[in-house]
Amino acid sequence: MGYTVPxxxxxxxxxxxxxxxxxxxxxxxxxxxxxxxxxxEQSISGTTANRFPVTKSVSFGLQLNL
Known part of the structure; x- marks a missing residue:
């Protein structure tokens, strides 16, 4: 999601x-x-007991043109 400042x-x-x-x-x-x-989104290889938990990520950014 993005917002351009007026x-x-x-x-x-x-x-x-x-x-x-x-x-x-x-x-x-x-x-x-x-x-x-x-x-x-991970493939299933027959067992789910040894899988890592779902990784969540959030990225923030700023684009500035002078």
């Missing part, structure tokens, strides 16, 4: 453009995979 605000700070954004992976898992704590 020009009337950025020009006050002598900036051509400013964009803020956030990205998330595996933020919500539903269904039987959520109950098991596994990642539905």
């Amino acid at each position: 020009k009337n605000i950025t020009k006050k700070f002598q900036v051509n453009s400013l964009r803020l954004f956030v990205q998330g992976d595996n933020l919500v898992t539903i269904g039987s995979a959520a109950r098991r704590g596994t990642d539905p």
Whole structure:
């Protein structure tokens, strides 16, 4: 998800453009995979007991053009 700051605000700070954004992976898992704590994108090799829990990640960013 991203947001571009309007020009009337950025020009006050002598900036051509400013964009803020956030990205998330595996933020919500539903269904039987959520109950098991596994990642539905992983292949199943016959056992799910030794799998790592679902890794969740969130990234934030800033794009600035002077």
